[in-house]
Amino acid sequence: MNIPDNLKYAASHEWVRVDNGDVVTVGISDYAQLEMTELVYVELPEVGRTFKANDEVAVVESVKSASDIYTPVSGEIVEVNESLTDNPAKVNESPFDDGWLFKIRLSDPAELDALLDPDGYRAKISS
Secondary structure (H helix, E strand, O other), rough: OOOOOOEEEEEOOEEEEEOOOOOOEEEEEEHHHHHHEEEEEEEOOOOOOOOOOOEEEEEEEOOEEEEEOOOOOOOOEEEOOOOOHHOOOOHHHHOEEEEEEEEEEEEOHHHHHHEEEEHHHHHHOOO
């Protein structure tokens, strides 16, 4: 299972990558996509909407079930991965690269400190 060291993680299995300045990219972890199995549908948030940390922002559906996706940080959605509309399996194939879900402009960068580091996330999923 891949748990990149350059990311932060939420207990709800989303990852966060600081890209540049106050914009971060969010996706779901390798662990989460493996648990859900083959994704067949992704509903992404609307660009321009603002959310608070832990708000439900998206939905992914697999052949097994539907799962809510939460934003680990507060802010405004500035971009979504439109390619997932036609090919949701990108999340399974490349959860940390082509399978990212959305980018959000942080309204409170200090919220990043509350997220799990890779070792903390490894401990969470192994318990």
